[in-house]
Amino acid sequence: MFYRWNGRRPAHLLCRFLFAAALTLTSLSVFSADMNTWFREFKQSASDQTLYKLLWSLPKGGDLHHHLSGAGYSEWWYDIATRPEQNGGYRYYTKTRLLQCRGYGTNEYGPNPQNLLFRTIQASTYAALSDCEKQEYELLRDLDDNTRLAWLNSIRLDKAHEGRNEFFERHWQRLNELTSNPHIGAHILLKNMQAFAAEGLQYLETQVNVDRGITPQGELMSPQASLKVFTDMLASEAARKAGVTVRFQYALLRFLPHAEQHLRWMYDFVDQHRNLYVGINMVGREDNDKGYPLRFLSVLRDLRRQYPAINLAIHAGEVDEPNQHVKDTLLLGAQRIGHGLNTITDPDTLLLMRHGPYLIEINLISNRLLDYTEDYASHPFPEYLRTNIPVALTTDDRGMWDSTLTDEYYVAVKEFNLSWQELTGLARQSLKHSFLAEDDKQAALNAYEQRLRQFAETLARDGVSSLPQAAPKRRFICDYQPTLCHQG
Structure with a gap:
């Protein structure tokens, strides 16, 4: 038995739907084929900058x-961590000096290594430190420019010798209580x-x-x-x-x-x-x-x-x-x-x-x-x-x-x-x-x-030049493809 809806049988509606779907699929296939041809030719002539755009x-x-x-990103962490109005009212300290306050032979592979620079803690943890250990830390917001840059670099892979050990065994330990x-x-x-x-x-x-x-x-x-x-x-x-x-x-x-x-x-x-x-x-x-x-x-x-x-x-x-x-x-x-x-x-x-x-x-x-x-x-x-x-x-x-x-x-x-x-x-x-x-x-x-x-319609009508500029390139892509980051 067929049930009516708006005076039309569902079977008829299904046929119309399938016909429309077939037209849509055909249109998509033609669209995809046209774009494949366009993109192949585009890659052959586009500059690195234009491709990235x-x-x-x-x-x-x-x-x-x-x-x-x-x-x-490092600057996000720093910006939020130093703004109590954004971070829930927390204050943070980070280790910038090593004074060997706990002596020698401590567990440097555990959750609280003493010889890891830029390990970041919140104020409640700082308050419980010994007087010696407090001297190893500075308020995160008070870092000078050089130390701040070193802190930023300490939680991203920015040096050729850094790899999985730096990533797995150092980055997270430095972020520490920020997370x-x-x-x-x-x-x-x-x-x-x-x-x-x-x-x-x-x-x-x-x-x-x-x-x-x-x-x-x-x-x-x-x-x-x-x-x-x-x-x-x-x-x-x-x-x-x-x-x-x-x-x-x-x-x-x-x-x-x-x-x-x-x-x-x-x-x-x-x-x-x-x-x-x-x-x-x-x-x-x-x-x-x-x-x-x-x-x-x-x-x-x-x-x-x-x-x-x-x-x-x-x-x-x-x-x-x-x-x-x-x-x-x-x-x-x-x-x-x-x-x-x-x-x-x-x-x-x-x-x-x-x-x-x-x-x-x-x-x-x-x-x-x-x-x-x-x-x-x-x-x-x-x-x-x-x-x-x-x-x-x-x-x-x-x-x-x-x-x-x-x-x-x-x-x-x-x-x-x-x-x-x-x-x-x-x-x-x-x-x-x-x-x-x-x-x-x-x-x-x-x-x-x-x-x-x-x-695709925008590309066809106005070209790649009409697209917005990409955000400033980040470190990885500048290392991978320097031409993207150096004009001239």
Whole structure:
């Protein structure tokens, strides 16, 4: 039996819909083919500056692999940390002298090394120091220009000899209690939203933990109190004006002794906050074998007996040696793989990932700066892309690389000669494999296609010269392509 709606049979409406959809798909195919031809010719004649300008304004989809605590540029951290009106009323001190106050033989590899310059603490921690240790610290806001620059450089990879050990074992230890202030975290997120909006991003899936917040008095904040700081920011006019949709993941540092218990806690927390938290991630150095994937298999299976499904995006394959971590991570239930570098060494898993449903989050700049690849030519990204493994470009810890998402796109185009179809397909995959609810995901994909078509129409009508200038280039891209940063 047919049911009528507005006097028309649904079967007739379906036929009309399918016909319209077919016309739309045909139009999109012609549009894509035309842009492929245009972009190929454009790359052959465009200067580095013009190519970067195009990529800066290019509509982008989502950034799915984004560590919030690693995504703040050094000057953002300093600016917010030295402004009590922005940071919740906190004051911070940083270590600028080494007086060996605790003597010799102390644990320099633990959570509180005494011989690490620019380790930053809040006023309540400073007040509890010995008189000798207080002499090692200065108020962060009072640093002279040279010391301030050294502090800024201490939380980004700015020297040739710095790599993964500096990043994993020094940057976070220097930030220290700055990352325990949810007000700073919320402002870092807002600045990310504003900066991403300027380069065409529409969706951000970032890692936000709220169970380690500390009040100005040094007391532990409740997760709900910390989360409210973030939700208040997201409801602000500044956040709405940025126009970037944001969802959170909860991140598990997987090699810690009690990681299983923490996973149980966060599973329950995410389940209770599904309006904002869309998944769980597992992070931390993969060469620390205490965090091996199958450690969590029984716990996850137990949790899946108790809770509705929760999305998993897990770091795997970010190592030098071949192993089966990616395969084991898929067994855990992951829908997305962070990095996935050594998937190329596991043929069975590589075949499993072709055509989906799993996506690999590609971090070209991160993998190069941390020496997981010798050069960009050795990165497996083009092999994944061109054998139909879903991939998306992501920024990882962009604040510490001093880079942007446009930089990732620029490197990909310069190193691997991406076509227009490949370039825009990366954005589509990022939205298709996001953890947004299905209705929101489809709306995001539709919005992306509309933005992309408008962008192409602008190019056809007014040319690349009509596009806005990119923001001032950051350190990474100036080192990678000096011509972008030197006029004349």
